Amino acid sequence: MATDFPARFREAVGSGATLVEAPGTSESELAFARSVTAGLSDDPKWLHCRFLYDAEGSRLFEEITQQPEYYPTRTEAAILAEYSVAIREITGPRTLVELGSGYSVKTEHLLAAYSESAERVLYVPVDVSDTALREASKAIAESFADVQVTGINGTYGSALPVLRQLSPQMVIFLGSTIGNFNEAETTAFWRNVAGHLPAGDFFLLGVDLEKDVDVLEAAYNDAAGVTARFTKNYFARINRELGANIDLDAIEHVAMWSPERRRMEILARFHMAQTIYIRAPRPGLRDKGRGGDSARDQSQVPATGAQGGAFRFRLRCEANLHGSEGLVRAHPARAARRRRHPALSPAFP
Numbered sequence: 001m002a003t004d005f006p007a008r009f010r011e012a013v014g015s016g017a018t019l020v021e022a023p024g025t026s027e028s029e030l031a032f033a034r035s036v037t038a039g040l041s042d043d044p045k046w047l048h049c050r051f052l053y054d055a056e057g058s059r060l061f062e063e064i065t066q067q068p069e070y071y072p073t074r075t076e077a078a079i080l081a082e083y084s085v086a087i088r089e090i091t092g093p094r095t096l097v098e099l100g101s102g103y104s105v106k107t108e109h110l111l112a113a114y115s116e117s118a119e120r121v122l123y124v125p126v127d128v129s130d131t132a133l134r135e136a137s138k139a140i141a142e143s144f145a146d147v148q149v150t151g152i153n154g155t156y157g158s159a160l161p162v163l164r165q166l167s168p169q170m171v172i173f174l175g176s177t178i179g180n181f182n183e184a185e186t187t188a189f190w191r192n193v194a195g196h197l198p199a200g201d202f203f204l205l206g207v208d209l210e211k212d213v214d215v216l217e218a219a220y221n222d223a224a225g226v227t228a229r230f231t232k233n234y235f236a237r238i239n240r241e242l243g244a245n246i247d248l249d250a251i252e253h254v255a256m257w258s259p260e261r262r263r264m265e266i267l268a269r270f271h272m273a274q275t276i277y278i279r280a281p282r283p284g285l286r287d288k289g290r291g292g293d294s295a296r297d298q299s300q301v302p303a304t305g306a307q308g309g310a311f312r313f314r315l316r317c318e319a320n321l322h323g324s325e326g327l328v329r330a331h332p333a334r335a336a337r338r339r340r341h342p343a344l345s346p347a348f349p
């Protein structure tokens with residue numbers, strides 16, 4: 001079996017496999033621990049959006065899209081229903097690659113249009129959520145006999161190296177998911193896409209427009225509280241996967257329009273200070289650098305969890321998570337802040 005990812009992916013497409021794992025995906029627990037450690041040790045605190053989407057997070061996001069206040073999904077679906085054929089006429093037949101595809105529900109309009117004019121369409125959804133990918137490929141197989149789905153379970157960055165072999169293609173990025181990035185990440189994202197997408201290929205971006213603040217804020221503060229559960233699930237995931245002790249009842253979901261950044265920002269407000277312990281992410285790994293597998297309190301040096309490829313740590317984070325300064329941003333903080341934690345600097349998302 002080929003070891004480099006583009007070759008492994010080529011083999012998966014050739015054999016009709018429905019799912020292939022990108023490099024680093026099995027290490028996601030370690031990446032999660034590193035990301036949480038870096039974000040909660042920073043000031044102001046932040047968390048990477050990518051980790052919102054475990055199985056429960058993906059399910060909750062799908063529920064959000066069905067809330068009456070959440071107009072973006074309905075609106076984007078209506079646009080795609082109306083214009084998918086026109087889009088296909090512009091691009092001609094090609095492979096469809098979708099970044100952050102989730103359950104691929106809206107994409108079905110594009111798949112219908114593209115499969116009308118080609119014998120066979122290759123669809124490559126890319127997502128960190130393997131549950132969403134599996135459900136999507138099952139639903140597409142049931143609805144479209146002419147569409148081959150070979151999904152990539154991994155991050156955008158890990159999947160982009162396969163783009164060269166998929167030309168002619170259209171890369172799709174819907175749902176205003178670009179808003180999950182901060183400015184530095186947005187620039188890095190476009191550079192990375194530009195570096196991998198051959199000339200003549202297409203990129204279809206779905207983003208919301210600025211509008212009445214009440215409409216925007218209502219969409220992310222639904223009356224049924226699903227978005228609030230989605231935010232809290234991040235902290236529940238930290239508890240579940242990293243053995244933390246965060247009091248979920250102390251967290252308030254806050255979604256507000258930022259006039260400076262001209263975007264919606266989602267935050268978690270803590271109503272009381274908490275000390276958060278995060279334990280070693282993978283039992284059995286030894287901290288070679290420190291000789292032994294006993295958990296260490298690294299509150300003094302939170303950035304040094306990784307030692308020679310092995311990892312075991314316990315972080316005591318005196319998190320000042322209360323009041324307006326204690327908001328934990330679901331958007332990453334400035335890149336400059338992260339330079340203080342080089343060992344934990346997350347790779348491109």
Ligand SMILES: C[S@@+](CC[C@H](N)C(=O)[O-])C[C@H]1O[C@@H](n2cnc3c(N)ncnc32)[C@H](O)[C@@H]1O
Pocket residue numbers: 049050051053058061065073099100101102103104106126127128129132154155156157174175176177180349
């Ligand atoms: C806002 S949802 C959008 C889902 C769908 N495209 C839509 O428009 O309804 C973002 C999706 O991107 C995925 N995602 C988030 N960060 C990611 C990353 N860094 N790499 C790959 N997928 C990611 C999530 O799992 C989720 O399915």
